[in-house]
Amino acid sequence: xxxxxxxxxxxxxxxxxxxxxxxxxxxxxGGPWRRRLADQSRAYAFLxxxxxxxxxxxxxxxxxxxxxxxxxxTPGSGGEWVGTANFTRVFHDPEFTAAWRNTLTFTLLAxxxxxxxxxxxxxxxxxxxxxxxxxxxxxxxPVMIPPVVSALxxxxxxxxxxxxxxxxxxxxxxxxxxxxxxxxxxxxxLVIVATWANLGGTVLIxxxxxxxxxxxxxxxAELDGASILQRVRHVTIPQTRFIILMLMLLQIIATMxxxxxxxxxxGGGPEDKTVTVLYLIYKYAFLYNDFGGACALSVMLxxxxxxxxxxxxxxxxxEGDDA
Amino acid sequence: MSTRTLVSPxxxxxxxxxxxxxxxxxGVVLLFAVAFLFPVYWMVTGAMxxxxxxxRTPPTLVPHGxxxxxxxxxxxxxxxxxxxxxxxxxxxxxxxLQLVFCTAAAYALSKLKPAFGKVVLGGILATLMxxxxxxxxxxxxxxxxxxxxxxxxxxxxxxxxxxxxxxxxNLYLLKRFFDQIPRDVLEAAEIDGAGRLRTLxxxxxxxxxxxxxxxxxxxLVAVWQDFLWPLMVFSDTDKQPISVALVQLSQNxxxxxxxxxxxxxxxxxxxxxxxxxxxxxxxxxAGSTKG
Numbered sequence: 001x002x003x004x005x006x007x008x009x010x011x012x013x014x015x016x017x018x019x020x021x022x023x024x025x026x027x028x029x030g031g032p033w034r035r036r037l038a039d040q041s042r043a044y045a046f047l048x049x050x051x052x053x054x055x056x057x058x059x060x061x062x063x064x065x066x067x068x069x070x071x072x073x074t075p076g077s078g079g080e081w082v083g084t085a086n087f088t089r090v091f092h093d094p095e096f097t098a099a100w101r102n103t104l105t106f107t108l109l110a111x112x113x114x115x116x117x118x119x120x121x122x123x124x125x126x127x128x129x130x131x132x133x134x135x136x137x138x139x140x141x142p143v144m145i146p147p148v149v150s151a152l153x154x155x156x157x158x159x160x161x162x163x164x165x166x167x168x169x170x171x172x173x174x175x176x177x178x179x180x181x182x183x184x185x186x187x188x189x190l191v192i193v194a195t196w197a198n199l200g201g202t203v204l205i206x207x208x209x210x211x212x213x214x215x216x217x218x219x220x221a222e223l224d225g226a227s228i229l230q231r232v233r234h235v236t237i238p239q240t241r242f243i244i245l246m247l248m249l250l251q252i253i254a255t256m257x258x259x260x261x262x263x264x265x266x267g268g269g270p271e272d273k274t275v276t277v278l279y280l281i282y283k284y285a286f287l288y289n290d291f292g293g294a295c296a297l298s299v300m301l302x303x304x305x306x307x308x309x310x311x312x313x314x315x316x317x318x319e320g321d322d323a
Numbered sequence: 324m325s326t327r328t329l330v331s332p333x334x335x336x337x338x339x340x341x342x343x344x345x346x347x348x349x350g351v352v353l354l355f356a357v358a359f360l361f362p363v364y365w366m367v368t369g370a371m372x373x374x375x376x377x378x379r380t381p382p383t384l385v386p387h388g389x390x391x392x393x394x395x396x397x398x399x400x401x402x403x404x405x406x407x408x409x410x411x412x413x414x415x416x417x418x419x420l421q422l423v424f425c426t427a428a429a430y431a432l433s434k435l436k437p438a439f440g441k442v443v444l445g446g447i448l449a450t451l452m453x454x455x456x457x458x459x460x461x462x463x464x465x466x467x468x469x470x471x472x473x474x475x476x477x478x479x480x481x482x483x484x485x486x487x488x489x490x491x492x493n494l495y496l497l498k499r500f501f502d503q504i505p506r507d508v509l510e511a512a513e514i515d516g517a518g519r520l521r522t523l524x525x526x527x528x529x530x531x532x533x534x535x536x537x538x539x540x541x542x543l544v545a546v547w548q549d550f551l552w553p554l555m556v557f558s559d560t561d562k563q564p565i566s567v568a569l570v571q572l573s574q575n576x577x578x579x580x581x582x583x584x585x586x587x588x589x590x591x592x593x594x595x596x597x598x599x600x601x602x603x604x605x606x607x608x609a610g611s612t613k614g
Contacts, residue, residue, distance in 0.1 A: 040437055040438055042435065042519055043435035043436070043437035043440075044431070046427040046428065046431035046519070046523075047427070047431040047432065047443065049423070049424040049427060049428065049488070050425055050488060050489075053424060054446065054450065054491075056465060056470070056485070056489075057462055057465065057485065057488075057489040058450040058458075058491075059450070060461075060465055061458045061461035061465050062461070064461040064464065064465065065457075065460070065461040068461060068464070073464075075464060075467060075468065124347065124351060125351070126329070127328055127344075128344075128347070128348055128351065129335075130348060131348075134352075135351070135355060136604050138355045138356075138359050139355065140600075140604065140607075141359055141360070141363065141593070142359055142362075142363075144544075144589075144593050144595075144596040145363070145589045145592065145593065146547065146548050146550075146588055147548055147566075148550050148569050148570055148588075149569070149588055149589050152573060152581070153362060153585060156369075156578070156582070157365075162377075164362075164365060164382070167380065167381060171381070196358070196359075196362075201607055204604060205608065207608065208608035210328070213328075215327025215328065216327070218328065218331070219327060222331060231329055232329065235329075236329065257454055257455075259551050263550075263551075263570075264570055281459075281460060282551070291460065291464065295460060298459075298460055301454070302453065306452050306454070309452040309453070309454065313448075313451065313452060
C-alpha cells in the first residue's frame with residue numbers, strides 16, 4: 001500500500017522515461033504475443049472462479065430446465081425423451097389452472113394493494129418535516145424480519161379463534177373473517193402479508209424519487225392555481241413515471257414467484273385456492289417426484305417472466321444512456 | 324432542509340396549515356406504530372405470555388408477569404443454537420466466497436480486459452433476466468449431482484455457498500464501481516512493480532469500501548432470509564438453517580415457544596439493520612434512482 005499509492009510524485013516522469021508509460025506494449029522477453037498470452041491467462045485466473053459458478057448454477061440449470069422439460073427424468077438414471085408429454089400432462093392437471101389463476105390474481109392484487117399503498121405513503125412522508133429517520137426505520141423494519149417469521153407471525157394473527165386480526169375486528173364491532181382459512185379470503189390474506197413484509201423497500205425508493213423532483217415545478221403549478229391533487233396528477237406522477245414503471249415490472253416479476261407465504265400460511269389450501277405456480281413446481285419435484293413436469297412448469301414461468309425482465313432491462317438500459 | 328415539495332412552505336406556516344400538518348403528522352405516526360411496530364411488539368410480548376394467556380380472548384395487551392420460559396424452551400427444545408449456527412456458517416461462507424470470486428471476476432472484467440470479456444459479461448448480465456426462483460428445480464438437480472465431478476452438495480453448506488457466488492447483481496455492482504477507478508491510478512501501481520493481485524488488494528479494494536459494504540449487506544441478508552433454496556438443499560434436520568427449521572418445527576410445538584423462536588430468529592437481522600440503517604437505507608435509495 002505504501003509503495004503503490006503515491007508513485008507519480010516520488011518519481012518525476014522524466015526519470016522513469018517514456019517507455020514506462022506504454023507498459024503493456026511488451027518489454028519482457030518473449031515479445032508482445034507471449035506477453036499478451038500471459039496477460040490473458042492472468043485475467044482468466046481472476047475470472048475463473050466466478051465464471052465457473054455462473055456456468056454451474058445459472059447457465060447450465062437454465063439449459064437443463066428446457067432439456068428436462070422434454071424428458072422423463074429421474075435423478076441418478078438420466079432422462080428419456082418424451083416430447084411434449086410433460087407439458088400435456090401438467091396442462092391437464094386441475095391444479096395447473098388453479099395455480100396460474102391464483103398466481104395472476106395474487107400479482108394483480110399485489111399491484112393494486114402493494115403498489116398504491118407505498119406510493120401514497122411516500123407521498124405523505126415526503127411532506128413531513130419531522131422524525132424522518134423514525135419513519136424510514138419503522139417502515140423498513142418488516143423487510144428485515146425473515147420472510148418465514150413474517151409468514152408465521154401472520155398465520156398466528158389470522159387464527160380464526162384468538163388471532164389478532166379477528167380480535168381487532170371484534171374490538172371494532174365489525175364482522176369477523178376466516179382470513180387465510182376462507183376460500184374467498186385466503187389469497188387476499190396472503191397479499192396483505194406480502195405487502196406488509198415488502199412495502200418498506202418500495203416506500204424508500206419512491207421517497208428518493210420524490211426528492212429528486214425540482215421544487216420549481218410545484219411552484220409553477222401552484223401559481224397556475226393547481227390544487228394539491230392536481231399537482232400530484234400533473235407534476236408528481238409524470239416526474240416519477242419511470243420509477244413507477246420500473247417498480248411495477250419488478251413487483252410483477254417478484255410476486256409471480258411467490259412461494260413462502262402460501263407454503264407456510266395456507267399450505268396451498270383451502271382446496272387449491274392458494275396454490276401458486278412456484279408451489280406447484282415444488283410439489284411436482286418433491287411430492288410427485290416428477291422432475292419433467294416440474295421443469296415443464298418452470299419453463300413456462302421462465303418464458304413469461306423473462307419477457308417482463310427483458311422489458312425492464314431494455315427500459316433501464318435506455319434510461320442510462322440518456323443520463 | 325427546505326426544498327420545495329407538494330405543499331408550499333408558505334401554507335405550512337399559516338395557523339391552519341400548521342394544524343393540518345400536525346394532525347397528519349400524528350396520524351401517520353399512529354398508523355406506522357399500529358401497522359409496523361405493533362405486530363413486532365405483539366410477537367415479542369406474545370412469547371412472554373403463559374400458554375393459556377396467549378390464546379385468551381380478549382387478548383391481553385401487556386403480558387401478566389414475565390414468562391421467559393418461552394424463550395428458554397425455544398432455545399432448548401427447538402435446538403436453536405444449532406440452527407442459528409448453521410445459518411451463520413451458511414451466510415458467512417456465502418458472503419466470503421461472493422466477495423472473493425465476485426470482486427476478482429469484476430476486477431478482471433473491468434480492468435484486465437480479457438479476450439471474450441464482453442461475451443462473459445453478457446452471459447452474466449443475461450442471468451439477471453432469468454428469475455431465480457423459476458430455476459430452483461434444475462439448480463437443485465445440478466447441486467444434487469454436479470456435472471463431471473458427480474458429487475452431491477446436498478446437506479452441505481457448499482450447496483448454499485457456491486450458487487450464491489453466481490450473483491449477477493452484486494458482480495455488476497462491483498464491476499461498475501471498478502470502472503470508475505481511473506486507469507492512471509492502476510498504471511501508477513504497475514509502474515511501481517505491483518502485480519495484478521497486489522493492485523487489487525492494495526489499491527482497488529481500499530478504494531471500493533462503500534460498494535463492498537453494500538455487497539456484503541446484500542449477500543448476508545439474502546442468505547439469512549432465504550427459504551425455498553435451503554428447504555430443498557437441507558433435508559437433514561440438524562443441518563437446516565433457522566428459516567427452514569422454524570417451519571418444519573412449527574407444527575408440533577407450543578405456540579409461545581414457536582413465537583419465542585420467531586423472535587430469536589429475527590434478532591440478528593433487525594440488529595444488523597439498526598446498526599447499519601443509514602448505509603442500508605442510503606443504498607436502497609441511491610441504487611434505485613441511478614437505475
